[in-house]
Amino acid sequence: MNRYIVTGGAGFIGSALVRALLAEGRSVHVIDNLSTGNARNLQEIADRITLHDLDICDYDRLAPVIAGAHRVFHLAAIPSVPKSIDNPVPSHASNIDGSFNVFRAAAEGKAGRVIYAASSSAYGDTEVLPKTESMAPRPKSPYAVQKLLGEYYASVFSDCFQLETVALRFFNVFGPRQDPTSPYSGVLSIFMTCLLERRSPTIFGDGEQSRDFTYVEDVVALLLKASEAKGVSGKTFNAGNGGRYTLNETWRLLQKIEGVDLPARYGPARTGDVRDSQADTAAAIRELGHAPKFSFEQGLRLTLDWYRGQRGL
Ligand code: UD2
Secondary structure, X not given: OOEEEEEOOOOHHHHHHHHHHHHOOOEEEEEOOOOXXXXXXXXXXXXXXXXXXXXXXXXXXXXXXXXXXXXXXEOOOOOOHHHHHHOHHHHHHHHHHHHHHHHHHHHHOOOOOEEEEEEHHHHOOOOOOOEOOOOOOOOOOHHHHHHHXXXXXXXXXXXHXXXXXXXXXXXXEXXXXXXXXXXXXXXXXXXXXXXXXXXXXXXXXXOOOEEOOEEHHHHHHHHHHHOOOOOOOOEEEEEOOOOOEEHHHHHHHHHHHHOOOOOOEEEOOOOOOOOEOOEOOHHHXXXXXXXXXOOHHHHHHHHHHHHHHHOOO
């Protein structure tokens, strides 16, 4: 049976993708070193998948798992802009060396297409919104550089080593299972935890920075489409919703949904932070059949319900 590999499959996006692949009847192998991911995210499906507890930096263990796979979804990474500034060495190793290993293992092992999780951070601050794939990248942080380099490798492996690849630039993905417990966690997981605990969040900067928050199920649907689309090898596409919300608007909306009044605190802006982010989704719609289904508010409500359920509320 064809094997579908998900690196980073114990993470919140990866584990949602694993569920979608299982629903399609696929044989799924997860590669994860359980550093940012967590086996809990795969709990009720653990007996339906094969979990390889290994680091993508360990080529000798990685290569035999990837060899001959039908599709490789490469989501394993050390995410976070601030983490890559506070501790650049591990994120460089995972995001650059680890990604190179995945592409190399796929090419040498004659695997099918690799779908690479790139990042909207590659754009940096552009003069124009929304951000289109043809714009020159202007990475502002080590993380952004690392993720961009992975895209370049994806494209070069397609050209030079006949490996099919597609890169998707994820735009601030959120949803159930996103870990809210680290200072490097995604802002919405932190906001929602604050909301349910009736605490004020800290907004870094003036809160007028904006993001194209994208619900995880829409990204999963696009990953599946990118794994089958024709004539797209070596290309990079935005994986966003196409909208744009400031942090101030977002916190206001969450308070309204929950019916509370909890003014945010403000702290210094983060180094390496992008000011505004919004995806032009035209190319992904045209070439991959992207069709985001969840409005921001729908995604927020579903995610909030999930966090609430976790707390038995
Ligand atoms: C970047 C990428 C995103 C993804 C992610 C992975 C951009 C535009 N987006 O997300 O696509 O690759 O990295 O980690 O580069 N913030 C607060 N309070 C908090 C936490 C965060 O105000 O407690 C702010 C933060 O300063 C930023 C915004 O919220 O302005 C979003 O931060 P984030 O860490 O959720 O994601 P971001 O945009 O760095």
